[in-house]
């Protein structure tokens with residue numbers, strides 16, 4: 232059988248630096264675990280704009296459709312702030328999500344024991360935290376039409392449309408219930424059904440899908456209360472299911488609870504391909520961090536953990552993913568820290584490459 | 595000159611209980627400070643639905659338009675969960691906001707020294723916190739058309755519309771800048787201009803209005819990052835300006851940082867009336883708390899502080915507002931606690947009325 236294929240889109244800012252460490256990890260799995268990937272690379276975001284005048288070239292889009300999984304670094308930077316909306320770096324990312332139809336965005340918010348002190352929250356509130364947020368990723372206000380800015384009575388008016396079909400809600404809900412069955416069998420669905428009709432439909436469809444998952448406990452929460460409860464007592468949650476826009480905000484809120492954004496991966500999954508694997512893209516939750524780009528300071532762990540998610544969700548290599556995650560937990564327990572993980576005590580932080588070295592050594 | 599007029603809409607759940615304490619405080623200002631209000635009362639939310647089949651009677655709406663300020667308790671409860679969208683308790687509240695054109699919702703998130711331990715966040719992260727969130731309250735996805743659930747190709751589709759005109763953004767921005775001028779002269783505006791055109795317009799208009807406030811430092815942040823920064827380091831903010839939907843979520847997130855939701859008031863302000871006072875409604879941030887309603891357990895402070903905001907913003911009685919706020923700080927410093935403010939040490943909590951007694955005594 233052919234090797235599984237990966238397309239690496241390192242992107243902008245710290246993307247290329249952290250992705251360099253992922254490539255070494257991928258190499259290690261080929262050398263030592265007989266798990267060889269065919270790796271190709273291409274441009275996305277500002278890097279693609281600089282080369283081609285668009286944040287994602289059609290050829291790159293075609294390649295992404297063709298591989299078993301895409302690994303994405305990060306996009307964006309101040310250099311591109313004044314570009315027209317249609318060619319901003321983010322549009323490259325959004326095009327990948329939309330055209331690959333990656334409807335289920337999995338964002339674990341996990342607090343690593345060795346790092347619990349980093350959270351701005353009290354240790355007992357976050358220690359052991361392990362939430363999985365399932366964010367719908369291909370619809371809602373991100374893609375709804377009509378949209379744009381136009382003139383009405385001599386005045387500018389800005390419009391976006393939140394739009395969900397029952398099929399879109401259903402498949403996101405199934406992804407959440409399926410995950411819950413492998414976890415603690417609890418799903419909390421968040422919307423604003425008290426204010427938005429699209430939220431009423433969301434609640435209704437999720438409730439209907441729930442009938443197929445009698446073992447899972449389903450609850451509903453308004454998204455504003457959801458944000459409060461995440462801050463108050465995040466451990467009450469197992470799987471949180473929500474739409475594209477609420478998911479954007481709530482997953483970032485949840486990510487920050489852990490105190491270590493440089494540690495958090497994500498997976499975006501679509502429908503199964505002919506070979507049975509889902510369309511998939513993996514990316515760290517952090518952004519391109521232009522302020523530290525090119526200085527070897529970035530923490531590569533979120534991006535490496537994204538590759539671990541690829542092992543688990545695309546390649547059915549759960550035990551290899553466990554191996555990689557255990558190596559990371561070990562180096563953290565041994566005190567390895569990049570600059571973002573330094574406490575007030577100080578000390579000398581590891582560079583991006585040194586953190587990669589430490590993880591390879593632990594493997 | 596006629597006494598200033600107040601309309602009390604106590605609403606549902608704990609609304610009537612906490613409002614009873616506000617009425618005693620209003621009485622005290624009449625007796626002792628020669629500040630007499632003409633107070634009338636009416637129904638809103640589920641209580642109005644029970645009486646009239648609608649969550650806000652037209653007569654009540656007319657009264658609200660007529661008074662100097664409305665004091666609202668809380669709306670909603672499980673009894674009304676299955677009502678049709680159009681008559682749900684929340685619609686009464688939304689109608690008041692819309693028809694009174696209360697475009698600027700002021701939500702202070704303040705951490706009371708005596709209660710800093712209650713936050714799920716570390717004490718040094720929240721002690722002394724004093725943010726003012728200005729949420730646009732009469733437009734955006736809450737009111738945009740088209741909206742609703744319809745059938746398309748045999749499938750249900752839910753739609754809402756985010757819509758902002760430049761005039762709507764401008765007046766909310768002016769409210770934020772005006773407030774910042776009286777505070778620490780910093781405004782951070784939050785939207786998703788990287789994804790939503792309505793966010794681009796928001797950013798552009800806020801930037802234009804800023805030209806009239808050269809002393810104020812303006813920054814822009816994506817709303818997802820805003821949620822993160824609120825959790826990570828909330829004290830970086832002075833005034834946060836945002837739209838109706840983001841404001842709903844971000845202000846609740848900020849409220850929970852303080853650890854004491856039972857303490858947080860809000861003001862919703864509109865255009866000046868003929869007498870120069872702005873149209874205004876004041877309400878606690880907390881909800882109707884059906885689980886503890888009718889038991890005398892509720893904390894009346896958020897509702898009393900909402901009346902303090904009325905003194906300050908509607909009646910230009912800033913020093914009387916200070917007096918009331920100081921009395922509340924004093925009873926807290928002296929250890930007065932309702933059930934929601936009890937620590938793990940336990941003790942006997944004060945009832946709603948006892949907390950009212952303590953505040954009256956401190957006055």
Ligand SMILES: CC(C)[C@H](C(=O)O)[C@@H](O)C(=O)O
Pocket residue numbers: 321324325479788789818
């Ligand atoms: C970069 C941006 C378009 C993106 C989003 O809003 O979805 C990011 O915030 C995310 O959450 O992946």
Ligand SMILES: CC(C)[C@H](C(=O)O)[C@@H](O)C(=O)O
Pocket residue numbers: 425426455684687688842
């Ligand atoms: C009750 C509800 C309609 C309301 C809102 O969403 O605005 C509430 O959450 C608030 O923030 O005042």
